Amino acid sequence: MLEGLTQRLTESLRKLSGKSSLSESNIAESLEEIQRSLLAADVHFRVAKDFVAKVKAEALGQAVTQSVSPGQQFTKIVYDALVALFGDSPTLKSKPVHILMVGLHGAGKTTTCAKLGRLLKKQGYRPALIACDLYRPAAIDQLRILAHKEGLLFYGEPQNKDVLSMAQNGLTAMQAAGADAFIFDTAGRLHIDAPLINEIKQLRERLAPEEIFFVADSALGQESVHICQTFHAATPLTGIILTKLDSDARGGAALSMKAMTQVPIRYMGHGEKAEDFSPFFADRMAQRILGMGDVVSLVEKAQDLLDQKETERLAARMEKAEFDFEDMLSQMQQMKRIGSLGSIAKLLPGMSALNVGEKEELKLKHSEAIIKSMNPKERRQPRLLEVSSRRSRIAKGAGVHLREVNALLKQYETMKKFMKLFGGGSKLKSLMGKFK
Secondary structure (H helix, E strand, O other): OOHHHHHHHHHHHHOOOOOOOOOHHHHHHHHHHHHHHHHHOOOOHHHHHHHHHHHHHHHHOOOOOOOOOHHHHHHHHHHHHHHHHHOOOOOOOOOOEEEEEEOOOOOOHHHHHHHHHHHHHHOOOOEEEEEEOOOOOOHHHHHHHHHHHHOOEEEOOOOOOOHHHHHHHHHHHHHHOOOOEEEEEEOOOOOOOHHHHHHHHHHHHHHOOOEEEEEEEHHHOHHHHHHHHHHHHHOOOOEEEEEOOOOOOOOHHHHHHHHHHOOOEEEEEOOOOOOOEEEOOHHHHHHHHOOOOOHHHHHHHHHHHOOHHHHHHHHHHHHOOOOOHHHHHHHHHHHHHHOOHHHHHOOOOOOHHHOOOHHHHHHHHHHHHHHHHOOHHHHHOHHHHHOHHHHHHHHHHHOOOHHHHHHHHHHHHHHHHHHHHOHHHHHHHHHHHHHO
């Protein structure tokens, strides 16, 4: 979502790369470009103006150290300003915790309830999803299905028309079931109205929740800032959850909400899958925006989604240089669990600007199809593919050109040479240990 902002900011910072010092004259152009970048990304004008003023004051007030270039120092100043703009994200209150989820219809509130429940379950909580949306058709059924899929407790009364009694009944029942994190999925509307606000107020008074999270659609634009302010005025919010961060919207409104409401961003959803949800870290988001990547988040995601035993098996095979096409296929399938090539590239330093897209994804799919068109013996004994008739058969079976099969074989041979280069695996094992 923030690719456009990342591209513009990195370009403006690059203009200082050849300067010998930071001065008001040589940073003026970069500051103007930064402000234009923020406004183009739909950041609120006041927020953009204050941000640029803060960066300017900090840059002119600092002496450039000899160990870094002026461009690097200016980038660090912008990075620190972004971290300060996002602010700290408090951790969840201690057990038991009652969480009221509020927001407009279409922001992804019900799905976010299940994603938050899954995350809290991993953190040692026993979450329960309690349906409090009596207006949207099938809202209760949707929450029940999501809860079942993630192995979470669920409570809902489809026949009950009193949201307060339903919430209270759900709380009592889930307390008896041993839950210690109660997530209430409240009703949303297509717009802010008095009945919606009144219902949220009544639920807050009845449940006394420690946390009230506003679920914000990142693609909504400046209107999301106004909506967040309205909810916060009616019932003080304790956090914002950003959804649809994987969309192609400009996303600047997400940067404005914290500054305009002083409500911290607590979590973010960046995909449709349940695992595409994580706590919000200001420093990591600032790194992504400036094209520095986010290796920590990538490693955490890999640890969560990869098959540990299979990863260790592949590592042992690579260490002994016994890598075959069965292993290569397993490696591809493991990587697909983490996400698309594009989503992985965005988390690697310097890779976000490469715009890894459909062409690379298609190439990976073709490689997988080629390996699946081999018979088991060919996968385990790649030397058999020296026979041209076998390669032709595989190309037809995979629906690709023969040159793609030859390119994959060449790639495989390059990997084998790399493994042997590490002298029986000891150096490779050391390198993998560092990565781990």
